[in-house]
Amino acid sequence: MQNNVQSYGFFCIFARKNVTLWKIFDIMKRFWYFLACVLVCLSVEAQVKYIFYFIGDGMGANQVLMSEMYLADLEGKLGRNQLFMTHMPVAGMCATHSASDPITDSSAAGTTLATGEKTVNGRLGIGVKGDTLTTIAEELKREGWHVGVITTVAIDHATPAAFYAKSKSRNDYYDIGKQLVASDFDLFGGAGFHQPQPSKKDANLYDLAEKAGYAIAGGIQEAEMKRKTSQKLIVLQASDAADRKKECGNFPYAIDRKPEDMTLKELTAFSISYLHDMGGAFFLMVEGGMVDYAGHGRDGAAAIGETIDFDAAIGVAMDFYDKYPDETLILVTADHETGGMTPGNGGHHLDLQILRNQHCSGWVLSDALSAMYKDDKVPGWEQVKALLGEKLGFYREVAITDEEDAELQAAYHRTYEEKGSEVKTLYKDINQLSNTAIAILNKKAHVGWTSYSHTASPVPIFAIGRGAERFSGWHDNTELAPLLLKMAK
Numbered sequence: 001m002q003n004n005v006q007s008y009g010f011f012c013i014f015a016r017k018n019v020t021l022w023k024i025f026d027i028m029k030r031f032w033y034f035l036a037c038v039l040v041c042l043s044v045e046a047q048v049k050y051i052f053y054f055i056g057d058g059m060g061a062n063q064v065l066m067s068e069m070y071l072a073d074l075e076g077k078l079g080r081n082q083l084f085m086t087h088m089p090v091a092g093m094c095a096t097h098s099a100s101d102p103i104t105d106s107s108a109a110g111t112t113l114a115t116g117e118k119t120v121n122g123r124l125g126i127g128v129k130g131d132t133l134t135t136i137a138e139e140l141k142r143e144g145w146h147v148g149v150i151t152t153v154a155i156d157h158a159t160p161a162a163f164y165a166k167s168k169s170r171n172d173y174y175d176i177g178k179q180l181v182a183s184d185f186d187l188f189g190g191a192g193f194h195q196p197q198p199s200k201k202d203a204n205l206y207d208l209a210e211k212a213g214y215a216i217a218g219g220i221q222e223a224e225m226k227r228k229t230s231q232k233l234i235v236l237q238a239s240d241a242a243d244r245k246k247e248c249g250n251f252p253y254a255i256d257r258k259p260e261d262m263t264l265k266e267l268t269a270f271s272i273s274y275l276h277d278m279g280g281a282f283f284l285m286v287e288g289g290m291v292d293y294a295g296h297g298r299d300g301a302a303a304i305g306e307t308i309d310f311d312a313a314i315g316v317a318m319d320f321y322d323k324y325p326d327e328t329l330i331l332v333t334a335d336h337e338t339g340g341m342t343p344g345n346g347g348h349h350l351d352l353q354i355l356r357n358q359h360c361s362g363w364v365l366s367d368a369l370s371a372m373y374k375d376d377k378v379p380g381w382e383q384v385k386a387l388l389g390e391k392l393g394f395y396r397e398v399a400i401t402d403e404e405d406a407e408l409q410a411a412y413h414r415t416y417e418e419k420g421s422e423v424k425t426l427y428k429d430i431n432q433l434s435n436t437a438i439a440i441l442n443k444k445a446h447v448g449w450t451s452y453s454h455t456a457s458p459v460p461i462f463a464i465g466r467g468a469e470r471f472s473g474w475h476d477n478t479e480l481a482p483l484l485l486k487m488a489k
C-alpha cells in the first residue's frame with residue numbers, strides 16, 4: 001500500500017517536471033494519426049465497392065463480333081455496330097483449358113473463374129487433388145459484402161453453382177441445390193432448380209430455401225413486393241416459381257421470348273437495385289447461359305440473339321458505373337467458346353442479315369415440327385414446307401435451291417419415318433429436319449460451325465472501372481478471380 005502511494009507521488013512529480021516528454025508524446029501522437037490517415041486514404045484508393053462479373057457461357061470473340069456485324073448488316077452497313085461490352089476501354093483475351101482437358105466444360109471453367117484454380121472437367125469448387133476451394137463470392141460474403149448470383153439458366157447449373165457449391169459432379173443437382181440454400185448469399189435469380197425434389201423422401205428445395213429465410217418470387221413484379229419484407233431473395237421465371245415440383249431448365253431464348261417473359265436485363269436491373277439498397281459493398285455475377293446452348297445447337301440466329309441480350313444486361317451495369325465510376329469494376333468474359341462459330345465459310349462473303357428471317361430457335365422449330373406428327377400420321381410435305389416458310393422464310397424471302405430442297409425433303413423423311421434419328425446435342429435432341437433447316441440457313445449466311453460442343457478458342461475479356469487496366473492483355477482464366485479479389489481488399 002505504501003509502495004503504491006509512493007509510486008503515485010513519484011509519477012506526479014515526474015509528470016510535472018517532464019513537460020517536454022509530453023510534448024514529444026503529443027508530436028508522436030499527431031504523427032501516428034497522420035500516418036493512419038495516409039494509410040486509410042491509400043487503401044480507399046485501391047478499393048472497389050461494387051464488382052460485376054459477367055460471364056457469357058460459350059461466348060467467344062466471334063459470337064461478339066458477329067453480333068456487331070449482324071446489327072450493322074441489318075442497317076445495310078459493312079462493319080460493326082458496337083455492343084456495350086466492346087465500348088469498354090480495356091480488352092484482353094483469356095485461355096480456357098481445364099486441368100483435365102484442352103477443352104473445358106462449364107463446371108471446371110466456372111470453378112476457375114470463381115476461385116482462380118483449375119480443376120478436372122465436371123467438378124465444382126473442388127480442386128485437382130480433391131481439395132475444397134473458396135470462391136470470390138464466398139470470400140467477399142464473409143467480409144460483409146452482399147452477394148448476388150443470376151443467370152438465364154437454372155440457378156443450380158454449372159456456372160452459377162461454381163460460385164457457391166462443392167461437388168465432384170456438376171450433375172448432383174439436388175445436393176448442389178441444398179448448398180445454394182445454405183450459402184446465405186443475398187440474391188439468386190434465373191430458372192428454378194433442376195431437381196427440386198428427387199423423391200418423396202427428400203425435402204423440397206423450395207421449402208428448404210424458405211426455411212432458410214429466402215423469399216421466392218416469380219418475376220420482377222413479385223420480387224418488387226417481396227423485397228420489402230425479406231432479407232434474402234430467389235427470383236425465378238413466373239412459371240418456375242408457381243410450380244415448385246417442376247424440374248427447371250432455362251429462360252426461353254431471346255428469339256423465342258414472349259412479352260411477359262423476364263429478361264436478363266430486367267433481372268440485372270432489379271439485382272443492382274436490391275443489392276445497392278442493402279447498403280455497403282456488393283458482388284454480382286451475371287451469366288448469359290444460353291449463348292452456349294445456341295452454340296451446342298449450331299444455331300447462329302439464336303447465338304447472336306443471346307449475345308445481344310446478354311449485352312443489354314451489361315448496359316444496365318454500365319449505367320450504374322456512370323453513377324459510381326470510382327467504386328465500380330465491371331469485368332466481362334466467358335468460360336469457353338461453343339460450336340467453333342466462325343464468320344465465313346468460303347470466299348469473302350457474309351450475309352448475316354439473312355438470319356433475320358429466322359423467327360424461332362432451332363429448339364422451338366424442332367418441337368413445332370415434331371408436334372405436326374399426330375395420331376401416327378406423318379404430316380404432308382406441303383404442310384411442313386409452309387411451317388418452314390413461316391419460321392425461317394424458306395421458299396419465300398429465303399430462296400431454296402433444288403439441292404437444298406432435296407436435302408430438306410430427305411431430312412423430312414428421316415424425321416417422321418426413322419425413330420431415334422434425332423441429333424443428340426448436349427441440352428436437347430433436335431429432329432433431322434430442324435437440324436438440316438438451321439444448317440442450311442447458317443450456310444447461306446456464311447456462318448461456319450466446327451463442333452456441336454465446346455472449343456478451346458480463347459475468349460474475350462472486357463473491363464471498365466477502377467482497376468480495369470489490370471485485365472488488359474492475354475490471361476489464363478486462373479488470373480481473373482485473384483485480380484478481382486485484390487481490387488476488393
Ligand SMILES: [Zn+2]
Nearest residue numbers: 058106292338
Ligand atoms: Zn456448353
